[in-house]
Amino acid sequence: MSAVPDILAVGEPMLEFNAAEDGPLHAAGSFTVGYGGDSSNFAVAAARSGASTGYVTRIGDDEFGTAFLRLWEREGVDAAHVVREPGGRTGVYFIGRGPEGSTFTYYRDGSPASRLAPADIPEEAVANARLLHLTGITQAISTSAADAAFHAMDLARRHGTLVTYDPNHRPALWPVERARAIVMRSVELSDIVLPNIEEGRLLTGAHAPEAVAEAFAARGPRTVVLKMGADGALLSHDGTITRIDPYRVERPVDPSGAGDTFDGAFAARLLEGAPPVEAARYAAVAAALTTTGHGAVRPIPSRAAVEQAMSA
Ligand SMILES: Nc1ncnc2c1ncn2[C@@H]1O[C@H](COP(=O)(O)OP(=O)(O)OP(=O)(O)O)[C@@H](O)[C@H]1O
Numbered sequence: 001m002s003a004v005p006d007i008l009a010v011g012e013p014m015l016e017f018n019a020a021e022d023g024p025l026h027a028a029g030s031f032t033v034g035y036g037g038d039s040s041n042f043a044v045a046a047a048r049s050g051a052s053t054g055y056v057t058r059i060g061d062d063e064f065g066t067a068f069l070r071l072w073e074r075e076g077v078d079a080a081h082v083v084r085e086p087g088g089r090t091g092v093y094f095i096g097r098g099p100e101g102s103t104f105t106y107y108r109d110g111s112p113a114s115r116l117a118p119a120d121i122p123e124e125a126v127a128n129a130r131l132l133h134l135t136g137i138t139q140a141i142s143t144s145a146a147d148a149a150f151h152a153m154d155l156a157r158r159h160g161t162l163v164t165y166d167p168n169h170r171p172a173l174w175p176v177e178r179a180r181a182i183v184m185r186s187v188e189l190s191d192i193v194l195p196n197i198e199e200g201r202l203l204t205g206a207h208a209p210e211a212v213a214e215a216f217a218a219r220g221p222r223t224v225v226l227k228m229g230a231d232g233a234l235l236s237h238d239g240t241i242t243r244i245d246p247y248r249v250e251r252p253v254d255p256s257g258a259g260d261t262f263d264g265a266f267a268a269r270l271l272e273g274a275p276p277v278e279a280a281r282y283a284a285v286a287a288a289l290t291t292t293g294h295g296a297v298r299p300i301p302s303r304a305a306v307e308q309a310m311s312a
Pocket residue numbers: 168195196197226227228229230231232233246247248249252255256257258259260261262283284285287288291
């Protein structure tokens with residue numbers, strides 16, 4: 001890791017409690033503990049793909065805050081701009097495995113990260129970074145965090161730092177009209193936008209993948225990557241659309257964090273000078289491998305594991 005991170009992500013880290021058995025959350029007897037928070041997942045994924053990465057957030061001085069500091073230290077994610085709040089309680093969420101699929105239950109109101117504000121964004125680090133990553137979740141958790149996200153984008157644009165943005169729409173966090181207004185404005189301020197197909201349809205009103213990608217691209221970003229789960233992805237770069245085939249995995253067991261891994265792996269390869277199509281193919285393999293294990297962070301593959309899968 002170099003002294004100044006090339007990639008900087010801003011957002012909320014949350015401990016993840018994933019029900020160990022199938023069934024509704026209220027009946028769950030045991031949980032697998034992991035790490036979550038889309039922007040932290042992104043930072044870990046970029047670091048495992050070899051990028052020098054830093055993270056900006058507020059956490060509590062509780063045990064879960066300590067758990068995250070240890071995680072970032074192990075992963076080589078620079079935490080110089082992580083603020084620890086005395087008495088703060090780091091957010092958590094529970095994943096249930098009900099008959100309708102995974103359910104997410106958050107305990108994050110009043111979390112330290114929800115107090116993120118423009119003053120927490122380190123201008124020098126943004127200026128020295130080559131890429132800044134933001135997500136809609138950070139804008140949804142509080143107005144001050146949304147202000148922080150817009151301030152960070154503004155600084156990045158002024159200093160020539162690339163902005164990547166994942167809408168990561170979570171209907172439980174904000175009403176869709178507010179989400180659409182804020183997300184689409186953020187798309188206009190970003191260089192690279194990485195939505196998934198469902199939120200893309202909801203936010204743009206378009207349906208066909210090409211039309212959704214075009215609707216985002218029409219707002220100004222040079223690059224749009226539409227993530228489509230088991231169908232792979234669609235890349236729009238400088239007006240040219242390319243299908244990115246999925247990497248076939250034998251048994252996908254948990255898609256949580258696949259999109260974040262895609263974003264982190266894509267950013268890492270792009271900063272090494274890989275053309276967007278190549279970076280997207282690499283990212284699709286990294287994201288697919290993430291679905292083969294439970295949890296958002298544990299199964300994120302290393303650079304070597306992705307390269308081995310690509311050459312197999
Ligand atoms: N079952 C699968 N098989 C192969 N690849 C997959 C599978 N699921 C996801 N992927 C890969 O992961 C990428 C991201 O997945 P997805 O479209 O589910 O993102 P997302 O909804 O943004 O995820 P997140 O849960 O992190 O928000 C896809 O574009 C694809 O490349």
